[in-house]
Amino acid sequence: xxxxxxxxxxxxxxxxxxxxxxxxxxxxxxxxxxxxxxxxxxxxxxxxxxxxxxxxxxxxxxxxxxxxxxxxxxxxxxxxxxxxxxxxxxxxxxxxxxxxxxxxxxxxxxxxxxxxxxxxxxxxxxxxxxxxxxxxxxxxxxxxxxxxxxxxxxxxxxxxxxxxxxxxxxxxxxxxxxxxxxxxxxxxxxxxxxxxxxxxxxxxxxxxxxxxxxxxxxxxxxxxxxxxxxxxxxxxxxxxxxx
Amino acid sequence: xxxxxxxxxxxxxxxxxxxxxxxxxxxxxxxxxxxxxxxxxxxxxxxxxxxxxxxxxxxxxxxxxxxxxxxxxxxxxxxxxxxxxxxxxxxxxxxxxxxxxxxxxxxxxxxxxxxxxxxxxxxxxxxxxxxxxxxxxxxxxxxxxxxxxxxxxxxxxxxxxxxxxxxxxxxxxxxxxxxxxxxxxxxxxxxxxxxxxxxxxxxxxxxxxxxxxxxxxxxxxxxxxxxxxxxxxxxxxxxxxxx
Numbered sequence: 001x002x003x004x005x006x007x008x009x010x011x012x013x014x015x016x017x018x019x020x021x022x023x024x025x026x027x028x029x030x031x032x033x034x035x036x037x038x039x040x041x042x043x044x045x046x047x048x049x050x051x052x053x054x055x056x057x058x059x060x061x062x063x064x065x066x067x068x069x070x071x072x073x074x075x076x077x078x079x080x081x082x083x084x085x086x087x088x089x090x091x092x093x094x095x096x097x098x099x100x101x102x103x104x105x106x107x108x109x110x111x112x113x114x115x116x117x118x119x120x121x122x123x124x125x126x127x128x129x130x131x132x133x134x135x136x137x138x139x140x141x142x143x144x145x146x147x148x149x150x151x152x153x154x155x156x157x158x159x160x161x162x163x164x165x166x167x168x169x170x171x172x173x174x175x176x177x178x179x180x181x182x183x184x185x186x187x188x189x190x191x192x193x194x195x196x197x198x199x200x201x202x203x204x205x206x207x208x209x210x211x212x213x214x215x216x217x218x219x220x221x222x223x224x225x226x227x228x229x230x231x232x233x234x235x236x237x238x239x240x241x242x243x
Numbered sequence: 244x245x246x247x248x249x250x251x252x253x254x255x256x257x258x259x260x261x262x263x264x265x266x267x268x269x270x271x272x273x274x275x276x277x278x279x280x281x282x283x284x285x286x287x288x289x290x291x292x293x294x295x296x297x298x299x300x301x302x303x304x305x306x307x308x309x310x311x312x313x314x315x316x317x318x319x320x321x322x323x324x325x326x327x328x329x330x331x332x333x334x335x336x337x338x339x340x341x342x343x344x345x346x347x348x349x350x351x352x353x354x355x356x357x358x359x360x361x362x363x364x365x366x367x368x369x370x371x372x373x374x375x376x377x378x379x380x381x382x383x384x385x386x387x388x389x390x391x392x393x394x395x396x397x398x399x400x401x402x403x404x405x406x407x408x409x410x411x412x413x414x415x416x417x418x419x420x421x422x423x424x425x426x427x428x429x430x431x432x433x434x435x436x437x438x439x440x441x442x443x444x445x446x447x448x449x450x451x452x453x454x455x456x457x458x459x460x461x462x463x464x465x466x467x468x469x470x471x472x473x474x475x476x477x478x479x480x481x482x483x484x485x486x
Contacts, residue, residue, distance in 0.1 A: 032477045055343070057350040059471070063358025066468035070461065071479050078352075078465055094466070096351035098343045100298075107300040108339035109321075115306030116371075117379055119362040119388060127472030128359075132387070136360055139382035144375070145362060221319055223337070225309035228302070229370030234275045236314050 005038040006051035013186075014051060022046075035064045039074065042092055055101035059122055059150050062096050069094070103148045106181035106209040109191045111223030113179055113211045118146035123153070123160040130160070137164050141171040146217060146226055149210040161210070162200045168212055169196060177219040179211035180204060193224050248281040249294035256429075257294060265289075278307045282317065285335055298344035302365055302393050305339050312337070346391045349424035349452040352434045354466030356422055356454045361389035366396070366403040373403075380407050384414040389460060389469055392453040404453070405443045411455055412439060420462040422454035423447060436467050 003022045004011070011018075011025040024041075026034045034050065041048040052060040069076050069092065076092045107114045119140040125133060140147050147168065152161045168176075174197035182190040182205065194202050196212065204210065217226040230236070246265045247254070254261075254268040267284075269277045277293065284291040295303040312319050312335065319335045350357045362383040368376060383390050390411065395404045411419075417440035425433040425448065437445050439455065447453065460469040473479070 032473055032479055036479075055347045055351075057347060057355045057357050059358060062351075062355035063468050063471050064473050066354050066463055066466055067470045067474050068479055070463040070468075071474060071481050073481070076464055076466065081465070094354075096355065098347040098351035100341050100343060101347060104298045104300060104341040104344060104347075108298075108305075108341040111309050111337075112300045112305035112339065114300050114363075115302060117362070117364050119360070119383070120357075121360050136386045136388065139386045140362070143379045143382045145379065218313065220309055220313040222321055222324070223309055223319065225306050225313075227310045228306050230275055230307050231310050231314060233370055236275055236279075236311055238314050238316070 001049050002046040003038075003041045003048040004051060005034055005041070005048060007034070007053075010051050010053050013053075031061065031064055032068075035061065035068050038065070039068060039072075039092070043074070052099075053102075054105070055099040057096055057098065058101040058103065058120070065094065102150070102181075102184060102209045103211075105184035106148075106179070106211065109181055109184055109189070110179035110193065110211060111220075112225040113146055113213060113217060114148070114226065115228050116146065116214065116216070116226045118148055120148045120150060122150040123164060124151035124157065125160065126157075133160075134163075134167065137167045138170075141168040144171075144214045144216075146214045147212040149212065151206060152208055152210045153204045154206045161204060165196065165199045172196060172212070172215060176215070177213045177217055177224040178202075179213075179224050180208060181211070182208040184209070193219055193222070244292045245289040246281075246284045246291040247294060248277055248284070248291060250277070250296075253294050253296050256296075274304065274307055275311075278304065278311050281308070282311060282315075282335070286317070295342075296345075297348070298342040300339055300341065301344040301346065301363070308337065345393070345424075345427055345452045346454075348427035349391075349422070349454065352424055352427055352432070353422035353436065353454060354463075355468040356389055356456060356460060357391070357469065358471050359389065359457065359459070359469045361391055363391045363393060365393040366407060367394035367400065368403065369400075376403075377406075377410065380410045381413075384411040387414075387457045387459075389457045390455040392455065394449060395451055395453045396447045397449045404447060408439065408442045415439060415455070415458060419458070420456045420460055420467040421445075422456075422467050423451060424454070425451040427452070436462055436465070 004018045005024045008025045038048050038050045056062040076094045079095045121136050176196040178199050180192045180202050247261045248267045251268045281291050281293045299305040319337045322338045364379050419439040423435045423445050
């Protein structure tokens with residue numbers, strides 16, 4: 001890799017690994033610029049990586065790469081494909097390297113909230129109308145999905161999480177366990193489980209992911225989990241296990 | 244780690260890494276037995292790992308571990324916690340190691356289908372009533388979630404995928420791109436993108452994950468992606484990029 005492009009914070013997290021490479025770090029809300037810069041570098045016959053936190057395909061930069069290439073009509077192929085009639089410099093090879101998204105890192109710290117059907121919903125209404133988000137919250141709550149909330153709150157967006165809580169409370173018990181994970185696997189990690197009715201009192205910011213249990217999710221000691229249904233079907237006995 | 248417990252297929256995939264350890268490999272539908280065996284080993288003062296494919300918390304074994312411990316009233320703690328008044332052998336320390344779930348591995352091979360809100364739904368009605376699954380498909384389609392279908396089809400469950408297709412077609416255009424990924428990152432990997440109306444003709448089995456695009460998902464060359472909305476807000480220009 002010749003060039004690494006990314007959001008400042010993520011570049012700092014991996015700086016020891018990218019020593020000696022050309023590094024282009026940009027700030028928040030510079031997403032479009034960042035992707036255009038990366039494509040520019042890659043079309044200039046350099047190999048270029050864009051780094052994301054978590055998985056680049058879950059609420060992250062991968063979508064914008066394809067969107068930009070489509071708008072600019074750039075020929076892109078998965079690795080290993082070649083169009084014989086085109087010169088190499090007219091083709092961009094794009095490879096997405098999957099990672100561990102916040103919904104998996106966070107779930108692992110809570111226990112196992114996602115072992116049954118779930119919906120991931122971003123509460124950011126900067127790029128999506130609030131009515132669309134509201135309908136998704138409403139139906140996900142009604143159809144008993146575990147609900148993972150991305151971008152639950154920021155300095156400028158302070159009321160959306162409480163609104164989401166109220167919508168979900170219409171369909172789900174107030175004691176439903178809610179897992180709150182900030183900075184999973186990073187410095188200042190914080191993990192908390194609260195009942196749904198107390199969600200509005202919890203400490204939540206942009207680096208937090210919120211896991212609202214389904215009607216079957218349970219808290220057990222310091223964990224929360226969502227049963228898949230094995231116990232009902234196969235009858236796990238409550239006798240002591242022999243040591 | 245002293246002992247490794249897992250489904251035969253997964254044990255074979257990691258056998259070179261677990262040489263010299265006690266290995267307990269069990270077959271399909273032995274999930275309850277597998278977890279009980281692992282807990283038995285761990286309570287017997289051995290450290291024991293249960294292995295899953297993908298992420299252990301997404302439709303996998305982690306939930307059953309907590310469910311079993313709760314039913315048997317076993318005291319469990321996250322790593323690093325200790326109850327002073329209990330002896331070590333009365334406590335099970337449980338740590339879930341997150342991984343890359345099929346929904347991320349598959350998405351990365353398709354492009355970026357999951358960069359906006361999505362719902363994960365298992366089509367297996369062995370442990371969940373079909374009416375519940377049907378309602379989830381219905382509302383997820385109506386509220387325009389990208390829909391990830393786990394366990395879409397098996398030898399014994401042949402009609403559910405076509406039923407799901409029909410439900411989603413009520414709310415979504417027949418040309419909606421659908422990504423079909425079999426055995427992501429494993430031998431015999433296969434990636435295909437078809438229009439929703441052709442989904443019932445595609446080759447799909449239990450090792451396949453299906454990604455049904457939302458109304459905004461697009462196919463571009465050999466990729467599919469779901470725009471987050473940047474282009475609409477920030478106006479990405481369709482001029483050529485300077486090299």
